[in-house]
Amino acid sequence: MTLDFTKAAVSDLQSIRSYTLERWGAEQEQSYLDALWQKFEEILAEPQRWRPRDDLFPDCQIAAHGKHVILFRIENSVLQIVRVLHGAMDFPRHLQEDSEAD
Secondary structure: OEEEEOHHHHHHHHHHHHHHHHHHOHHHHHHHHHHHHHHHHHHHHOHHHOEEOOOOOOOOEEEEEOOEEEEEEEEOOEEEEEEEEEOOOOHHHHHHHHHHHO
């Protein structure tokens, strides 16, 4: 299985990186991003382990990491990271904005 990221997920990761760097410094920024990548690898290793959230979009699953939630789906042999959102965010609103941008 391969790992893929939507443009929105890449943007989310860039925002997380910038915020963490500005707020907590370079060491914490690197540590948090490394831990996120480890979580992506965990998901890739056992994608069926994570909770389904079909109410957000078809075949959606979620995995929590720190203050963030990773929204992903599996299509064919691709694990697609759709978004990486802060747990306090309104997920449906952000996903609706994505669909309006397409």
